[in-house]
Amino acid sequence: MMNSFTKGTGETLRAAGALSTVGLAFVLALVIGFWFGSLLDRWLGTKPVLTLVFFFIGLAAGMLNVYRIVSQASQGQPAGTSPAATPPPAGGTPGDRDLSDDGE
Numbered sequence: 776m777m778n779s780f781t782k783g784t785g786e787t788l789r790a791a792g793a794l795s796t797v798g799l800a801f802v803l804a805l806v807i808g809f810w811f812g813s814l815l816d817r818w819l820g821t822k823p824v825l826t827l828v829f830f831f832i833g834l835a836a837g838m839l840n841v842y843r844i845v846s847q848a849s850q851g852q853p854a855g856t857s858p859a860a861t862p863p864p865a866g867g868t869p870g871d872r873d874l875s876d877d878g879e
Contacts, residue, residue, distance in 0.1 A: 790848040797844050801837040808833020 812829025816822040 793844055793848045797841050800840040800844060804837035804840060805830065805833045808836065 808829040808831075809826060812826035812832075813822075815825040815829070819825065
């Protein structure tokens with residue numbers, strides 16, 4: 776039995792894996808925001824003000840997480856990486872050369 780995974784199949788599986796974290800990232804941001812707000816409300820006695828504030832902060836953070844995960848998956852990059860974080864090619868680029876060493 777031979778696996779016939781191609782490069783396209785691997786990229787598809789990576790994108791599916793990244794997209795499967797969308798729901799968890801969104802719900803976790805909401806829960807953490809709500810929990811932290813209610814904790815501060817109990818400590819400061821400002822119930823329900825900070826719970827609502829941090830709930831909406833968690834909502835915004837969750838939406839931002841969803842946007843980042845979906846945009847990275849649609850560009851074919853693994854989640855958690857950015858284009859600037861990818862290493863340069865093995866040979867480097869002409870701009871990577873050390874110009875201070877003239878070979879003299």
